[in-house]
Amino acid sequence: MKTLQIVTSAYRCNIEEQDDPVVWISQAMKAAGAELHLLLGGGAVNYAVRGQDASGLLFGGKAQTQPPRIEEDLRRLLDKGAEVYVVQDDAAARGLERADLLEGVKGLSRAELPRFFGRFERIWRW
Amino acid sequence: MASYLLFESQEPFESAGVQRHYELAAGLAREGNQVTVFLIQNGVLVARRSVRSDAFAGLARAGVLVLVDEFSLKERGIPPSRLAEGVKIATLDQAVDQMAEGRKALWF
Amino acid sequence: MAKKHLTLVMMDAPFENARTVSGLRLIDAALRRGHDVTVFAYEGAVALTFAKQAPHANAVHGRDAAQEDHPLPKDWIAALMATAAQNGGQLEWINCGLCVDERGVGEAIPGAKRGSPADLWKAAEASDNTLVIGTR
Numbered sequence: 502m503k504t505l506q507i508v509t510s511a512y513r514c515n516i517e518e519q520d521d522p523v524v525w526i527s528q529a530m531k532a533a534g535a536e537l538h539l540l541l542g543g544g545a546v547n548y549a550v551r552g553q554d555a556s557g558l559l560f561g562g563k564a565q566t567q568p569p570r571i572e573e574d575l576r577r578l579l580d581k582g583a584e585v586y587v588v589q590d591d592a593a594a595r596g597l598e599r600a601d602l603l604e605g606v607k608g609l610s611r612a613e614l615p616r617f618f619g620r621f622e623r624i625w626r627w
Numbered sequence: 628m629a630s631y632l633l634f635e636s637q638e639p640f641e642s643a644g645v646q647r648h649y650e651l652a653a654g655l656a657r658e659g660n661q662v663t664v665f666l667i668q669n670g671v672l673v674a675r676r677s678v679r680s681d682a683f684a685g686l687a688r689a690g691v692l693v694l695v696d697e698f699s700l701k702e703r704g705i706p707p708s709r710l711a712e713g714v715k716i717a718t719l720d721q722a723v724d725q726m727a728e729g730r731k732a733l734w735f
Numbered sequence: 736m737a738k739k740h741l742t743l744v745m746m747d748a749p750f751e752n753a754r755t756v757s758g759l760r761l762i763d764a765a766l767r768r769g770h771d772v773t774v775f776a777y778e779g780a781v782a783l784t785f786a787k788q789a790p791h792a793n794a795v796h797g798r799d800a801a802q803e804d805h806p807l808p809k810d811w812i813a814a815l816m817a818t819a820a821q822n823g824g825q826l827e828w829i830n831c832g833l834c835v836d837e838r839g840v841g842e843a844i845p846g847a848k849r850g851s852p853a854d855l856w857k858a859a860e861a862s863d864n865t866l867v868i869g870t871r
């Protein structure tokens with residue numbers, strides 16, 4: 502059941518969860534045999550950016566030792582055969598260029614989305 | 628071709644993305660798909676005739692069925708007489724029927 | 736229409752967003768129409784079945800707890816499970832286990848189960864359709 506996971510809400514609870522919950526559950530379902538792919542839109546296009554660093558937070562004397570590493574998570578999904586797309590219009594609107602993005606991430610224009618959706622049996626917009 | 632059920636729970640004033648969702652619906656319809664937009668929660672606020680409700684007549688012309696949740700309208704005091712052109716009042720039963728048909732269902 | 740199996744993913748914690756009630760309304764509508772429903776509660780939604788939710792009075796409106804009759808999601812969900820049974824169907828409620836642990840809401844109402852993302856995928860594959868109600 503080929504499924505597209507659409508993520509548009511970004512950096513919501515990543516620090517507390519030490520993950521993005523949708524990127525995380527996508528990895529977990531993939532490990533369980535799911536055929537799924539990711540589309541990053543809105544602010545979530547930034548998840549495909551190289552060089553994100555959420556490390557260094559300290560609350561009183563309690564440091565966060567395992568900050569979220571979204572870039573690594575996306576690389577892992579790509580390595581496992583998931584396709585990861587960004588909505589190019591949203592990326593460009595946020596000043597992102599191709600060179601800013603992880604290798605392997607593909608771009609789609611918003612105009613291409615209707616036809617792109619036709620490739621999937623299910624589309625889950627988180 | 629496929630069929631789609633897009634729930635829209637926000638109004639365009641609370642999220643810039645809402646306009647994109649309407650455009651996506653029209654784009655899917657232009658591709659020959661059967662498309663329903665189901666306005667629910669604050670998504671119904673612009674179903675009241677207003678500066679932003681022209682969008683629904685446009686969606687209807689593109690072949691999109693725009694349904695608006697009866698309870699959400701009642702909760703917000705929007706009577707049928709004040710609804711914009713292009714929308715039809717519906718219950719969640721109709722949304723469930725479309726889900727049961729197997730439409731690709733997305734929640735915005 | 737023939738009985739179908741629908742899966743719903745919910746993410747919002749109780750009392751935070753109208754999406755919770757919309758999700759419960761969809762479940763209610765589906766059950767009354769004779770369908771089976773599986774809910775995968777993710778993130779904050781795992782607290783919807785937390786057994787220790789408690790009603791309260793409303794001094795602003797001059798109502799005691801009994802008069803206020805404050806709706807608790809756990810009670811609505813228990814009632815939906817009963818409706819499912821009455822209609823010859825099933826409401827399967829699965830809480831993401833890790834989400835339960837981190838929120839300390841392990842005490843759930845009878846009928847709510849603990850599960851994992853693999854259960855979501857399994858339910859989705861077995862279902863006629865799946866709707867994800869994401870959070871913002």
